[in-house]
Amino acid sequence: MNQIKSLRGMVDLLPEQTQRWQEVELIAREQFKRAGFKEIRTPLLEVTELFSRGIGEATDVVGKEMYTFSDRGNRSCTLRPEGTASVVRAALEHGLLNQGPQRLWYGGPMFRYERPQAGRQRQFHQIGVECFGINSTRADAEVIAIAWDLLKQLGLNGLVLELNSLGSLEDRRRYRNDLVVWLLDRFEQLDTDSQQRVQSNPLRILDSKNPQTQSILMEAPTLNNYLSEESLERFEVLQQSLETLEIPFKLNSRLVRGLDYYCHTAFEIKSEYLGAQSTVCGGGRYDGLVEQLGGPNTSGIGWAIGMERLIMLLGDVFSGSTTPDVYLVNQGKLAEIQALVVARKLRALGLIVELDSSGSSFGKQFKRANRCGAFWAIVIGDDEAKGEVLTLKKLHSNEDSTTSNELKVSASDLDGLFALLVS
RNA sequence: GCGGGCGUCGCCAAGUGGUUAAGGCAGCGGCUUGUGGCGCCGCUAUUCGGGGGUUCGAAUCCCCUCGCUCGCCCCA
Incomplete structure (x- = not known):
């Protein structure tokens, strides 16, 4: 008679921990409310195409990490690996995007079929915000500020905000072409992972952790030099805004977020106290996504925070208790x-x-x-x-x-x- | 998918080939059936993740397998 145990990478939260989760959720909810964000809840299960089209076929998430299966009607279904695509789908389906700018937040479990390690599970939880229909850089600054303030309010230290601009989709396309040419010239010197990525997802090579590849990349063309006047201007304004808001940041020209849909602003908030998986919050602008999912040309920006990672960082900050009176x-x-x-x-x-x-x-x-x-x-x-x-x-x-x-x-x-x- | 580490009671563990598998914590019962915190006493693993093998004899050695964990890739 063998004990039934939870599936690999699926984690139980015991009473000792749920209390802390509730505290964090409460504080986050308060923050969102004050910032005028409204909650949206979408199904955990979606048609597979939503993600393959929204996130991008070439990404690791879609290529090898999705929980996909056929239901009894033979439809290909996928447990959501992230929140943004579902939120866009729901917003489109219910006409929210025809009603002016939308500020939405969501939370809940996400699923990615990966090998578990510290700070990574197959079912994990995110809270996130999405902001639609506001093209101005102020939205970028505001959204980043909300994330930063939330983490600060929770009492976290040792956080670093890393920032980059990916330029417009146009800029990116030009850069990508030149980069591929440049990489092909040095193909032999690249590590095997990077070689495979030259065609499928060349920008990701910039982020390679292989030291030899990194040293070669020192000479590579940089995305920054491909940014149009307008893109550069945007980036400038954003940096100034953050300075005004007294939110410290570090420019990281190699920060290329994994999902296809990002443009212009890309950022991550990392902690020195986490292990190899040090990103607590990641996000950026995704002006092309709504259109790619069949909607009107709508700008969007958002981020997601990994709850497990966040809670790992919290340590014993909270002392709230449920001991009986x-x-x-x-x-x-x-x-x-x-x-x-x-x-x-x-x-x-x-x-x-x-x-x-x-x-x-x-x-x-x-x-x-x-x-x-x-x-x-x-x-x-x-x-x-x-x-x-x-x-x-x-x-x-x-x-x-x-x-x-x-x-x-x-x-x-x-x-x-x-x-x-x-x- | 690929590497490294690990798997003995609910938890922390000792044990590294020889009769009944230490100990601590927690739990339960008692000393004390209307009064707790301290103390003392007792109980709690036919079995060492699972399967096979070597041996007179295995938790201890070998093989396979499963699981956990950390890292790579990638991401929250």
């Missing part, structure tokens, strides 16, 4: 029912109440009360039940286990009791 010790037929009633009422007043339903001895119940960290114990036994009272006892009081920290309270005056408990 009150532990309800009870025994006896009448008392047990009363305990249930009292628990319900105190909960309605906003207290965290743990009710002991074990029926075991008072000694045992107190032991548990103490261990769960509750501040108060309320005791209901036969005596209390008959006398319509509750015995109140402060736990974790030092040494003295006499009755000095015990107190009788009327069972009918719960408001009075509540006032006492929170004081």
Whole structure:
């Protein structure tokens, strides 16, 4: 009889961790709300073509990382590997893009069939924002600021914002052609991975971690030199905006985001405290995507934050807890029912109440009360039940286990009791 | 898909060929059936991820397999 375990790369979040997740989600939600972003929820499962068309056939995500299968109607379905394509699809499908600029946020699980390692799972979670119909660079600055502020507000340090401009789609095409020619001249000197990429995705070679390839690339044409007047201007304005907002950044001309749809602004926020997978947040502008998915020419910009990576960075920053305020010790037929009633009422007043339903001895119940960290114990036994009272006892009081920290309270005056408990 | 490390109770582990597989934490029960935190006592792995082999004898050696983990590729 072998134990059934979770699928590789699929991770359970236990109570100890879900609390922190909730805290982060709450703070993020607040931020989005204040920034005027509205939540959108899309299905986890989409038609495969959405991603192959939206993300790009040549990308690794589409080429080898998708969870794709046929459903019973023989349609090719894929568990979403990222959020943007789905959001665009939904926005188009429901005509959101005909209603002026849209500021949207989303969150939830994404799926990528990769070998798990630190900071990488097959099911992982992202929160992200997408901003449609605002072509101005101010949107870029605003969106980056939201990400930066969120991470800062969560108390993270050691973050670096890396920034690059990929230019317009035009600029990129020109650069790409020249780069391929240049690379082909030095084909023999490239590592095998890069050789394969010359045709399929040459820009990614710039990001190669192979040291020899990197040294060759020192001489390569740089994208920056191919940027049009207008693109350069955009990039300038963005940098100035960030300076004004006092958001530090580092230019990284080799930052080429993996997905096809990016243009102009590309950025990543990395942390020195993560392992090999150091990017917490990645995003950029994607003015061509909506059109590529059959919609009107619409500009877009957004980012996604990896929740797991974010939470790894949080360490013990949070101390919020769900330790009970009150532990309800009870025994006896009448008392047990009363305990249930009292628990319900105190909960309605906003207290965290743990009710002991074990029926075991008072000694045992107190032991548990103490261990769960509750501040108060309320005791209901036969005596209390008959006398319509509750015995109140402060736990974790030092040494003295006499009755000095015990107190009788009327069972009918719960408001009075509540006032006492929170004081 | 390719490399490295690892797999003994819920958790942390000792054990590296020889009778019944240490110990700690947690859990449960008792000392104490209306009063906890401390203490003491007891219980909790026919079995060492799984399968095969070597051997009189294996958790310990060999082979295969599965899983975890870190890294490569790539990304959040």
